[in-house]
């Protein structure tokens with residue numbers, strides 16, 4: 719039996735939180751990552767030791783390469799990651815179960831909570847401390863343009879990450895896959911159409927993130943990532959018209975095809 723404990727990972731990307739970055743920090747430089755972490759004994763919660771620090775730097779380097787490959791982008795400048803201990807994160811970055819990325823193109827910063835145990839990510843087939851979501855924001859904002867809509871802004875992050883939230887599967891903390899969550903959402907009669915995802919701002923994150931992730935992934939496969947990249951930084955009221963220009967089919971036609979495709983899942 720699969721035990722489902724919902725440990726909500728809140729990725730507060732669109733939040734206006736200003737992180738408190740005051741030290742002390744241990745600063746460790748990798749090829750693509752500069753990691754700021756707390757010294758051992760900084761607080762009651764665990765600080766990352768040197769093995770965790772190196773593992774996270776390697777993980778996030780891998781994540782940058784993985785995203786660049788998926789999106790045909792080439793971010794190669796360093797990304798700064800501030801990693802907060804679990805018991806201080808809520809106060810300093812507004813959440814203690816995830817984090818957020820700076821939306822400022824020139825400030826390639828991620829603020830994130832350190833969990834002493836990594837999660838099993840079945841999309842990448844490895845354990846991860848931070849995952850892919852926030853780094854997608856950094857890369858898209860730097861390479862594709864400003865984040866103007868939740869549709870593409872969060873859509874890209876959820877598509878490439880492929881997970882939202884976390885559950886306990888036979889004692890193993892496991893990221894929840896968007897594709898399996900979507901099937902549960904359908905069973906509950908909460909399936910949303912692409913136009914709902916584009917225009918309805920009141921869809922809660924737990925329904926929006928998995929569904930937009932699946933849709934944008936399907937668009938990448940259907941139309942090619944280079945075409946969808948051209949739509950990334952459009953304002954919402956321009957998306958339908960540009961979609962037609964770029965893909966050759968109307969948004970409504972795509973919607974129909976996508977809903978038919980979901981029936982086969």
Ligand SMILES: [Zn+2]
Pocket residue numbers: 729730731732851855871872875
């Ligand atoms: Zn996000």
